[in-house]
Amino acid sequence: MRPEDLEITTATHFAEYGEYALSVFAEDGLDTEEIAQVAELPHGVIRESTVERIREAGYEVVPSTWIARGHADLKLPNPPSDEDWRRLEEVFSEPKPNVGQARRS
Numbered sequence: 001m002r003p004e005d006l007e008i009t010t011a012t013h014f015a016e017y018g019e020y021a022l023s024v025f026a027e028d029g030l031d032t033e034e035i036a037q038v039a040e041l042p043h044g045v046i047r048e049s050t051v052e053r054i055r056e057a058g059y060e061v062v063p064s065t066w067i068a069r070g071h072a073d074l075k076l077p078n079p080p081s082d083e084d085w086r087r088l089e090e091v092f093s094e095p096k097p098n099v100g101q102a103r104r105s
Contacts, residue, residue, distance in 0.1 A: 021073035036100025045095040
């Protein structure tokens, strides 16, 4: 969740879909490890939060199931500011190993 990486990701999303958003995964009834397994996340580390915490910080999470099961867009203002990156940093956990990746190996 480095701001420079997030800026590239949101700019790419804007270029393709006309709105700023981050790709996230969320699914009712599944814990973080189960989501990582179902989503087949390729990342070595992941960070977690809840839709509730993200919404309390002022952002919306909208399902985009046409991409993959559990995929959602975390919508951001146009364009996201340094304040947005700081708030997101606060609502997500510290990075931890993606155990879903290890189970697929």
